[in-house]
Amino acid sequence: MTKLLAELSLAFAFAGVATAAAAADIVGNPANAPAKIEMCIGCHGIPGYKATFPEVFPVPKIGGQSAKYIEAALKAYQKGDRKHPSMKGIAVSLSDQDIADIAAYYAKQK
């Protein structure tokens, strides 16, 4: 719990720096997300999926996390600050608008 909180505040701090410029003009629209998250679903579960993913390798649940956290995580994969190879490959294919839409969408999930 404490670790999670620390990670969250780190992500917020990071998001504040990294997206201060972009955040002004880019507004995430969850309605545009479904077509963009088709490739995420195989690993991160179907929309609204709540339980821990009981699969071969652990994948974090992203539905219900804050939009800022999701955005910061995806940009960290893009820049190489986070190293996971599949997530990096995916993140570099997303535009800032894609990331904003996806973050807004997942943040609305419970």
Ligand code: HEC
């Ligand atoms: C090939 C499987 C796979 C696909 C496809 C995939 N992910 Fe991931 N994702 C992962 C794994 C595994 C991790 C954990 C990586 C790590 O340890 O850094 C992760 C981590 C994340 C995180 C960080 C979560 C956290 O709690 O820190 C976010 C956000 C995320 N993915 C979003 C997405 C989005 C959005 C898409 C679709 C555009 C997507 N992922 C597609 C496997 C996948």
